[in-house]
Amino acid sequence: MTDMILMRQSASGSTNPGLLADMFRRGQADVHAKDAINSEATHSRQSIRAFLSALRGAGELASIAQPIQLDYEIAGCLAEIDSGPALHFTNVESASGAVTMPVVGNLLNSLPRFALGLGTTVDQIQASLLAAIEKPLPHRVLRSGPCQQEVIAGPSLADELPIPRFFEKEGGAYVTAGAIVAKDRVTGHTNLSIARLMPLGGNRAFVGIAPNHHLAVLARAAYARGEKLDIAVCVGNHPAVLVAACLYLGLGEDELPIAGALLGEPLEVVRCAGSGLLVPAHCECVLEGSLDAGEPFTEGPVSEFHGMYENYGAGVVATFSRLTRRSDSIFQIILPGYHPEHCLLGGVAIAAGLVRAIRSAVSSVSNVAVGVGGAGRLHAVVALHGPRPGEARKVMFAVWAAVNLIKQVIIVDDDIDPWNALEVEWAQATRSKPERDFVIVPGVRADRSEPLERDGTIGKLGIDATRKEDDRRDWELARPTRPALARAREILRENRLV
Template sequence: MRSFLSELARAGELVSLSEPVSRDYEIAACLAETDSGPALQFERIKDSGAAAMPIAGNLLNSLPRFALGLGTTTEALQETLIAAIERPLPHRVVAAAPCQESVVDTPSLTDELPIPRFFEKEGGPYITAGAIVAKDRATGQANLSIARLMPLGGNRAFVGIAPNHHLAIMARAAHSRGETLDIAVCIGNHPAVLVAACLYLGLGDDELPIAGALLGEPLEVVRCTGSDLLVPAHCECVLEGTLDAGEPYTEGAVSEFHGMYENYGAGIVATFARLTRRRDALFQVILPGYHPEHCLLGGVAIAAGLRRQVRNAVGSVREVAVGVGGAGRLHAVVTLHAPRPGEARKAMFAVWAAVNLIKQIVVVDDDIDPWNPTEVEWATATCAKPDRDHVVIAAVRADRSEPLEQGGTIAKFGIDATRKEGDRPDWDLARPPEAALAQARRILSQHKLI
């Protein structure tokens, strides 16, 4: 994370705040008021005591930030992610690591870490940027994922994971054998680790080597002090513990990606035996709810996985976007190259089959930027006939975080906004000649207008 913060500082996109701020709501308020602006580093946290460490947030709140963090461009971002998924890079185990410079046994989470409280109706503060490493002792299956953690007092925390998430499946499998599941919550990670942790892969597919592929070099990892788990050596803090699927806890209201509160009932509890950290550790937070960083971390990862899956069914797929407008989970845009009749609908059904969360899909031609909502709306306005090109499928199985699900289902909506022969005699756009545009760009660039 530190190398990325340095890049943001060089680009003038990191602001350091020296005025003391409270963990209760003030950090969240600052991040919310600047959620599309610079990254923020809070240097002084009120009443932090032993937990005194700077807090960093709003690091990945735009596509250019993702591209910067992964050493690519916004145009090549999705290809970079897919290439990393398909060609993971084994990590390198090191004997000593910055994240183990200091060790605290049986840590009191809220005393040792400056965990913020974000929203009024939630039951407490949350760790929101914890990349969780887990490994099944019986099968050897490994997992890297992100989940929220709410401290319950002392060294215990509620872990917010849906029942179908791989971490929950692994915890239940361990419980069925009379065991707990070893986990390590890694806080303060390079963007490559965070993005890899958000990918939708198969059960047992380890996301950690994908982080190395995104880095372009083997990720350095170190063995935990109390288990065989391997964690990123250069993260800021690591909570080593176990997850017990036999110890339920009712969380209460929690903010979701769509911006409202949900109440999911009982979840499971983690107990932490040890905290390891850098001596001068930074604490990373991701502002939850309907804010760009939270939405895009899910959306960028989901979109890359969708494109990889959907292109097996529809070869003309060029890109998939899952943007902030649909909360990074609920709406997708698919671009097709020279689609044949029926391919747009085939792409819709392939997306719906792949990810339950996706409710609305717009399919456009590949000269439309799917991440640009204005271009997508233009395509729907000029290329789609509602009576012909709108698709509604009633009563489809929904994810529990769908804000309008009832009885576990929701209707799905698709728009085919691709150009079709016979709709118009031509589809030519009114533009100045290319030679004039090239001359205009030369003139304007001299005046630093473009």
């Protein structure tokens, strides 16, 4: 893999996230590249292509022109550079050796990338998500869309799509960036979520969903009525759609209108021919089919967000009657396992949901982080503004009640950035006493993906790393004067050091 050529599209250096977000919002990113990313004369800002163009204009998209195989090689490249530029594979070889559609990955592997994709700044990501949840925008239904340019009946998934195999102990290749739309025919409950699909041959695939996930709930309800659940798996989505699909909401709360609110305009959707499900019109590919909760399949080992394998036993199977796609489709993948994009897609969405859930219990919550260090699922940091005695512990229990996966909660003052692991560790080192501020709760019910669960339980740890009046008379930090710092920044700017 070391001889693979990475051809940068731009030689620009460090990126200004605010400037990039503004470029993306106003459609001023480079749209003249000569490949499939920009094949449309004018592409919608609701497509993944607009985001890829913005990345390219910032020098954050690298193209790999050498032939690359679906089995392990794409995964190897993404893993080796998982915190670096997004990768665009232009010469992907299928199992038969034929060249298939291009593949992109590592798109949302940092908070600045999330900010760019959502048209905001890093500091405002959480506020943007909360505003979108509170004020979703209704769809705009189109008669047709780019994702329906080609129609393939009864598709053979492995032949029609470049589905990579990621890790050697897994049972097969996986679709990892599929946003799944489903709707209950009786209640009208609609759900948008992400789950991995492992092709089983022909038009069938295993769908990896936990029993408590809303998609599984809808599938069981349909099965109880003697039905299968209609689903549509959408691949190659705008970041707003992907992030919305990861949100922790109530059953029946539709995530697609939230994607529209994140875009700042109604999401354009089209109807699937068979089921009538509404899907993003500007995605790349749509697999239309049904989920059968009565057809179990044992998946075997699968990589998880914590970086190891889990074996969840039997799951459910989907059968796809139709594949629709753009005539020049791009296939998006998310590198699974313990890698930044996989962790942050969960962590950013979970953190926003936590703010929404725990502010009703403690109004002083200012920010929540669920970062890569805790695999985007297991650790949370909560910043409080002027916490009163006892509020830190109240927040700990509110977090554990809201998200079963989280086992460690650190509470900090709001002068600490909860997404900055160094600042959080400093707060813990200088503001907490283990004998007083560490809370251990043993034997709490655990999620099935908890790497250390035993008999379905795990202990929980809370750390109160906030300032206490009895600990010190003076909490002021030793810093140069403000005029000196202002002059220093001026000097450093003149010398191009900042």
